Amino acid sequence: MQLSAAPYEERLTAPRSWWLISFLVGVSMALILLPFGTLPMLGGLAGGTAAAAVVASAYGSPRIRVVGGFLIAGEAKIPVSALGDAEVLDAAEAAAWRTYKADTRAFLLLRAYIPTALRVEVTDPEDPTPYLYLSTREPERLAEALKAARAAG
Numbered sequence: 001m002q003l004s005a006a007p008y009e010e011r012l013t014a015p016r017s018w019w020l021i022s023f024l025v026g027v028s029m030a031l032i033l034l035p036f037g038t039l040p041m042l043g044g045l046a047g048g049t050a051a052a053a054v055v056a057s058a059y060g061s062p063r064i065r066v067v068g069g070f071l072i073a074g075e076a077k078i079p080v081s082a083l084g085d086a087e088v089l090d091a092a093e094a095a096a097w098r099t100y101k102a103d104t105r106a107f108l109l110l111r112a113y114i115p116t117a118l119r120v121e122v123t124d125p126e127d128p129t130p131y132l133y134l135s136t137r138e139p140e141r142l143a144e145a146l147k148a149a150r151a152a153g
Helices: 016-036 038-059 091-098 139-152
Strands: 008-011 063-067 070-073 076-079 083-089 107-109 117-122 131-135
Touching: 008 139, 016 038, 063 139, 070 131, 083 091, 083 139, 091 117, 091 131, 117 139
Parallel strands: 107 131
Antiparallel strands: 008 063, 063 070, 070 076, 083 117, 117 131
16 A cells, blocks of 8 residues: 655744854854864854754754654654544644643643644543644644544544
8 A cells, every 4th residue: 555645744943043043152152262263263163053053953853744644743653543633723822732721641742933733632542641732833734634634544
């Protein structure tokens, strides 16, 4: 059986401002190493910028995909048959589910720089996770992809 193309795929990339911050970390390292000479200063600029960029890139690397009857969110791989209703969360409701409405047993793929999210109930009776909280820039599209994958499976 050949899998069709993924109906949904999103990478939770870090915002552009983080790349500027990465450069500023490099400038800070250059200023720290300035008393040791020009070559250490340039090394600090390059090394500090590269190290901060690696951290920003790694933090912005998780993906959310719906493919082959599974929801893959970061390290989690859940069959769509084990998922219930999906609730689209606007910025205010997403903030509430990140704070006072949150359940400590829930699976969170949380990125604070993404204001909207999708909350998906877990219906598997053997799974103690009550719901998935997924930061996403396109929650409506993800909800539709989950609905389509459940209907196809």
